[in-house]
Amino acid sequence: xxxxxxxxxxxxxxxxxxxxxxxxxxxxxxxxxxxxxxxxxxxxxxxxxxxxxxxxxxxxxxxxxxxxxxxxxxxxxxxxxxxxxxxxxxxxxxxxxxxxxxxxxxxxxxxxxxxxxxxxxxxxxxxxxxxxxxxxxxxxxxxxxxxxxxxxxxxxxxxxxxxxxxxxxxxxxxxxxxxxxxxxxxxxxxxxxxxxxxxxxxxxxxxxxxxxxxxxxxxxxxxxxxxxxxxxxxxxxxxxxxxxxxxxxxxxxxxxxxxxxxxxxxxxxxxxxxxxxxxxxxxxxxxxxxxxxxxxxxxxxxxxxxxxxxxxxxxxxxxxxxxxxxxxxxxxxxxxxxxxxxxxxxxxxxxxxxxxxxxxxxxxxxxxxxxxxxxxxxxxxxxxxxxxxxxxxxxxxxxxxxxxxxxxxxxxxxxxxxxxxxxxxxxxxxxxxxxxxxxxxxxxxxx
Ligand code: 2PG
Ligand code: MG
Numbered sequence: 508x509x510x511x512x513x514x515x516x517x518x519x520x521x522x523x524x525x526x527x528x529x530x531x532x533x534x535x536x537x538x539x540x541x542x543x544x545x546x547x548x549x550x551x552x553x554x555x556x557x558x559x560x561x562x563x564x565x566x567x568x569x570x571x572x573x574x575x576x577x578x579x580x581x582x583x584x585x586x587x588x589x590x591x592x593x594x595x596x597x598x599x600x601x602x603x604x605x606x607x608x609x610x611x612x613x614x615x616x617x618x619x620x621x622x623x624x625x626x627x628x629x630x631x632x633x634x635x636x637x638x639x640x641x642x643x644x645x646x647x648x649x650x651x652x653x654x655x656x657x658x659x660x661x662x663x664x665x666x667x668x669x670x671x672x673x674x675x676x677x678x679x680x681x682x683x684x685x686x687x688x689x690x691x692x693x694x695x696x697x698x699x700x701x702x703x704x705x706x707x708x709x710x711x712x713x714x715x716x717x718x719x720x721x722x723x724x725x726x727x728x729x730x731x732x733x734x735x736x737x738x739x740x741x742x743x744x745x746x747x748x749x750x751x752x753x754x755x756x757x758x759x760x761x762x763x764x765x766x767x768x769x770x771x772x773x774x775x776x777x778x779x780x781x782x783x784x785x786x787x788x789x790x791x792x793x794x795x796x797x798x799x800x801x802x803x804x805x806x807x808x809x810x811x812x813x814x815x816x817x818x819x820x821x822x823x824x825x826x827x828x829x830x831x832x833x834x835x836x837x838x839x840x841x842x843x844x845x846x847x848x849x850x851x852x853x854x855x856x857x858x859x860x861x862x863x864x865x866x867x868x869x870x871x872x873x874x875x876x877x878x879x880x881x882x883x884x885x886x887x888x889x890x891x892x893x894x895x896x897x898x899x900x901x902x903x904x905x906x907x908x909x910x911x912x913x914x915x916x917x918x919x920x921x922x923x924x925x926x927x928x929x930x931x932x933x934x935x936x937x938x939x940x941x942x943x944x945x946x947x948x949x950x951x952x953x954x
Contacts, residue, residue, distance in 0.1 A: 513541025514596045514636040519587030519625060521579045524548050526888040527916040528723060530573045535582065535624035537632045539595050545632030547894065549623045550859055550886035553672040553723060554681060554763045556810055556833030558841060560862035563618025578618035586617055586625050595633035596644075602626050602865035619862040626863040627894060641894055642927065645868070645901025658935040660693045660928055661883065661899040661907035662686065662942055663921070664759045664803065665700035667707050667741045669722030670734075670778075671763050673887050677728045679776050681763035683741045684908065686802055688940035689755035693928040696937060697921055699756050701912040707744025723887040725911030732778055735795060742799050753800030757940070759908075760795075761805040764788075765833045770811040785815050789822045796824050802943040803828040803882075805855065810834050816850035828853045828880055828943040837861040839869045846877045853880030856904065858895075871902045880942055882906040889916040896923035905942040 517540045524534035526548075534548040551562060563581065565574035589608040593601050605625055609617045634641040646658065664684040671681035685703040690696035708718035708727055716729035731737055738760060745756045768774040772785030783791065785808065792807055804823065808815045810833035820829060831851040835841045837860035845851055854874040861867040874881050883899040885908065899907040907924070910917035928935055 512594070513539060514543070514594050514633060515540045516590050516593050516595050516601070516629060516632070519583070519590065519628070521582045521587070521621070521624060523575055523579060524890070526551055526890055527914065528553075528888045530888055531570050531575045532888070532890065533575050533578050533582065533618075533620045533624040535628040537595065537625065537628040539632050539636050541636055543595075543632050543635035545595070545628040545630065545635060547624055547627035547631060548890035548892050549620050549627070550890055551620065551888040552857070552859070553887040554766050554833070556765065556836040556860065558810065558833070558836035558838055559613075559860040560619030560622075561613045561615035562620040562859070563615070575618070575620060578621040581617035582621040582625060586621055590625060590629065595629045596637055598626075598630050598633065599865050601629045602863040605863060614862040619859060622862050623859050626865070627858070630864050631894060640897060642897035642901035645898065646903070649903065657933075658900060658927075658931055659903045659905060660924060660935050660937045661904050662688070662690075662938040662940070663693075663696050663700060664882070664906065664908040665704070666722075666724045666726035666908075666911040667700075667704050667744060668737050669724060669726035669728045670737055671766050673724055673726070674722035674728035676777060677730045678734045678737045678778050679767045680734050680737060680760060681766065682724070682726065682761040683737050684759040684761070685741060685745065686757045686759050686943075687755065688753070688757045688802065688943075689751070690937060693924050693937050697912065697925070699750065702748040702750065703741070703744050703756055704912050706748035707741055710740055710743045710747055721914070724885075725914035725917050730778070734776060734778065738795055738799050738801075757800040757802040759803035759805070760801060761832065762792075763806050763833070764808050765806060765810040768809040768812075770809045772809070772812060772815055785812070785818070789819055793822055793824070796827050801827055802940070803830055803853070805830040806832045806834060810836070813844070813848055813850060816845070817848055820849060820851070826943070830855055830880070830882060832857070832884070835870070837867055837870050839866070839873050842870055842873050842879075846873075846879070851879075853882060855908070856881055856883050857886060858898065859886060867898070868902065871904065875903075880905060882908055885909040885917070885920060891916055891919050893919050893923035896920045896927070900924070900927055905938040
């Protein structure tokens with residue numbers, strides 16, 4: 508159905524831009540009949556899950572094969588013309604047309620990077636046509652609507668120390684993050700995690716390690732011969748910052764275990780030169796939970812080890828959130844499977860794993876209906892865009908992960924949340940630490 512009014516899509520243009528790792532990515536601008544404009548640059552991961560929507564890359568010699576000119580041709584040649592004339596305020600309609608034109612479940616034909624660029628830019632243009640910020644438009648579409656209760660600002664998880672694919676394998680595990688569970692406001696939350704980062708840098712320096720090495724998401728990094736030491740150094744940083752461990756600031760860890768484990772349950776720890784089976788690996792993580800104030804563990808096991816995840820729920824402590832990233836790949840069918848199998852109790856939501864705003868929104872709704880936590884997340888290759896912050900607020904996600912407290916592609920999102928907190932004042936509240944507790948849907952497994 509074509510819309511002949513101010514919110515009808517009038518033009519779609521795209522070009523090749525660079526992400527924060529210096530790799531090409533798709534940028535897109537959508538203009539509507541009434542002049543509203545939406546613009547988006549899509550992010551891209553390094554520890555990419557096997558079940559994600561598939562981004563299209565050129566291959567060949569340009570940018571070592573990472574070019575996206577073919578995705579841009581598909582965007583301007585097919586996707587743009589297909590959505591021309593559609594009402595950009597109807598996100599479901601635009602996204603359904605994009606999926607239909609691509610025609611593949613994982614959006615591999617035109618490229619999920621091309622599809623997401625149009626989906627986001629149209630959504631942003633639609634919001635502008637309505638004269639409202641994206642978060643407000645999304646919140647208004649919530650079952651309860653925007654008017655109910657205070658707007659929820661997400662509890663941040665901030666990257667402090669990186670390993671794995673984000674730091675050339677300095678350790679095997681990917682991210683150790685600080686979670687400011689004692690914060691009274693979003694601004695206070697950021698202040699806490701910035702203090703932890705600075706103090707952790709000083710701890711590294713005292714050990715003769717360079718704090719100048721910055722990983723993909725702005726975190727610190729240094730080669731270590733023991734994975735636990737990466738968790739330990741961040742906990743030391745919390746204390747060195749004069750903060751109460753587990754009270755002011757706690758810890759989250761993204762193991763990204765698909766990167767070094769198998770679906771059969773073998774975990775090869777390169778930096779320790781040892782291999783563990785699933786039971787020993789989970790026992791080790793349970794030990795970490797006893798020794799450190801860990802509130803969230805992400806991708807503890809390989810993405811296709813469903814029965815292992817059900818085991819992890821039993822072995823790891825109740826107070827710790829079990830978060831699925833590669834496990835769910837922001838795919839509604841995988842989230843449903845996880846709910847049926849009681850495999851995790853929180854879902855990481857990355858719009859580019861899904862491929863459209865609508866798909867990502869379905870995942871959030873499905874997870875929230877089942878009582879699972881939701882963590883909106885940036886990618887290791889990200890951009891200066893701020894829409895991710897609006898998604899976290901508009902969807903009442905409760906948690907957000909965007910990397911460290913430095914590097915502009917990261918601070919762009921933090922700064923947008925600071926802006927929203929400033930503007931909303933007492934109409935907004937920071938999500939509390941209760942977002943990390945096991946939901947009944949998973950606790951029931953034990954009873
Ligand atoms: C993750 C993300 C963000 P990447 O694994 O959670 O930290 O990393 O974008 O490389 O998949
Ligand atoms: Mg992850």
